[in-house]
Amino acid sequence: MSLLKRNKPVNNEANSDNTLAKMALSNIHDGVIITDKSGIIKFANPAAISMTECSGVGNAIGLDYALVLRIESKEGREYSPAENPLIRAMKTGQSLENYVVCLVTCPGTKRIPIALSVIVEDGGEASRIITFRNVTKELAEDSEKADFISTASHEMRTPVASIEGYLSLALNPQTSTIDERAKGYLTAAHNASQHLGRLFKDLLDATKLEDGHVHPHFEPVEMVGTIKQIIDGYAMAAKNAKLNYQFGSNRSKSVSEVRKLDQVVYGFIDVNFMREIMGNLIENAIKYTPAGGSIYINVRGDGDRVLINVTDTGIGISADDIHHIFQKFYRSDNSDTRTIGGTGLGLYIVKQRVEAMGGTVWAESAFGEGSTFYVSLPRITGEEYEKRMIAFRNAALAQNNVNQVNNNPNGGIQ
Numbered sequence: 001m002s003l004l005k006r007n008k009p010v011n012n013e014a015n016s017d018n019t020l021a022k023m024a025l026s027n028i029h030d031g032v033i034i035t036d037k038s039g040i041i042k043f044a045n046p047a048a049i050s051m052t053e054c055s056g057v058g059n060a061i062g063l064d065y066a067l068v069l070r071i072e073s074k075e076g077r078e079y080s081p082a083e084n085p086l087i088r089a090m091k092t093g094q095s096l097e098n099y100v101v102c103l104v105t106c107p108g109t110k111r112i113p114i115a116l117s118v119i120v121e122d123g124g125e126a127s128r129i130i131t132f133r134n135v136t137k138e139l140a141e142d143s144e145k146a147d148f149i150s151t152a153s154h155e156m157r158t159p160v161a162s163i164e165g166y167l168s169l170a171l172n173p174q175t176s177t178i179d180e181r182a183k184g185y186l187t188a189a190h191n192a193s194q195h196l197g198r199l200f201k202d203l204l205d206a207t208k209l210e211d212g213h214v215h216p217h218f219e220p221v222e223m224v225g226t227i228k229q230i231i232d233g234y235a236m237a238a239k240n241a242k243l244n245y246q247f248g249s250n251r252s253k254s255v256s257e258v259r260k261l262d263q264v265v266y267g268f269i270d271v272n273f274m275r276e277i278m279g280n281l282i283e284n285a286i287k288y289t290p291a292g293g294s295i296y297i298n299v300r301g302d303g304d305r306v307l308i309n310v311t312d313t314g315i316g317i318s319a320d321d322i323h324h325i326f327q328k329f330y331r332s333d334n335s336d337t338r339t340i341g342g343t344g345l346g347l348y349i350v351k352q353r354v355e356a357m358g359g360t361v362w363a364e365s366a367f368g369e370g371s372t373f374y375v376s377l378p379r380i381t382g383e384e385y386e387k388r389m390i391a392f393r394n395a396a397l398a399q400n401n402v403n404q405v406n407n408n409p410n411g412g413i414q
């Protein structure tokens with residue numbers, strides 16, 4: 001068989017490969033659009049035409065991708081050009097993997113949830129490969145699962161808190177008398193109940209966005225001051241872990257080490273989401289950095305993005321693990337991490353929250369030397385900040401008035 005193949009003329013082999021590739025692309029259910037570097041469509045498979053409902057414009061060849069592939073956020077929010085992950089990937093050449101957004105069909109009548117990927121090839125005629133998959137069914141299943149998990153974790157948190165409380169009482173010499181052996185057993189049970197409590201809390205946090213119970217509440221903020229305030233809350237924990245903790249510098253290899261704290265950078269974010277994101281990243285940096293190490297945090301404007309980094313000189317992440325750490329329940333398994341507690345949900349929550357704000361998160365690491373986690377969020381100009389601030393204050397004022405009327409429907413007449 002292999003001999004026969006080798007004896008065939010090379011051209012025939014290439015032709016048959018081409019036919020097979022075309023057959024595969026014509027029959028798969030995923031949409032595939034291939035464009036050149038400037039975004040002009042060179043190829044669109046039948047699934048892409050059918051999902052986008054762009055048959056009215058022919059086979060889409062020669063059109064700008066933005067005319068055929070219009071997207072909104074997962075929640076149905078319109079993206080500004082700086083926020084739009086597809087525009088960003090196409091423009092900057094940064095790949096995108098399974099980013100869940102809503103596809104707006106060409107006639108504008110339907111919105112379909114899709115997992116969008118952009119693969120960027122070096123140069124050439126066909127240098128951007130966009131693939132998208134309808135995830136309506138997956139999201140519905142995920143939402144059902146999330147609903148179940150959040151109800152179950154919510155119900156189980158109360159008895160777990162009670163078990164933890166009683167174990168604390170049993171271990172407290174002022175409330176109980178126990179022998180050394182029992183103390184050992186109860187300490188182990190206490191640690192396990194604390195871990196279980198943490199797991200339920202993380203599960204609840206992870207499912208809140210999935211089951212649609214939590215939506216981001218955007219507000220215009222000055223990013224450097226906001227982040228500084230959040231990270232100050234972890235200074236004591238870092239000190240207790242004997243770590244050097246610095247704001248305003250980064251030791252990462254890929255970003256120049258410039259102090260830019262006097263830079264004023266504006267963003268449009270959910271501050272509570274930001275607290276969760278920074279909290280998880282800093283807690284990890286503390287947890288995975290042995291005493292004597294350092295943590296550096298920085299915020300800066302980077303074109304139309306705000307770039308935040310949390311860098312540590314800790315145990316680092318292996319090249320195999322780094323592709324999986326943002327997945328639900330993923331924990332690296334090595335001699336260092338085995339002794340450090342965790343649920344494997346923190347980075348999943350971080351990714352979810354960052355993406356809900358139109359951002360991206362990624363990690364760079366040298367195993368044994370340390371890691372840097374980057375969060376990139378859309379940036380707004382000073383002018384936009386002022387405008388959105390006025391709108392935000394007016395909305396808050398209007399809400400306040402509504403609340404007052406609701407609390408006192410008689411308008412103050414008792």
Ligand code: ADP
Nearest residue numbers: 284285288316325331332342343344345346347
């Ligand atoms: P966990 O609760 O296990 O910390 P996370 O989702 O926060 O869960 O992190 C997933 C995995 O990523 C961790 O188990 C750890 O192996 C790795 N990790 C995360 N942050 C760091 C870090 N700063 N340094 C080294 N490894 C890290």
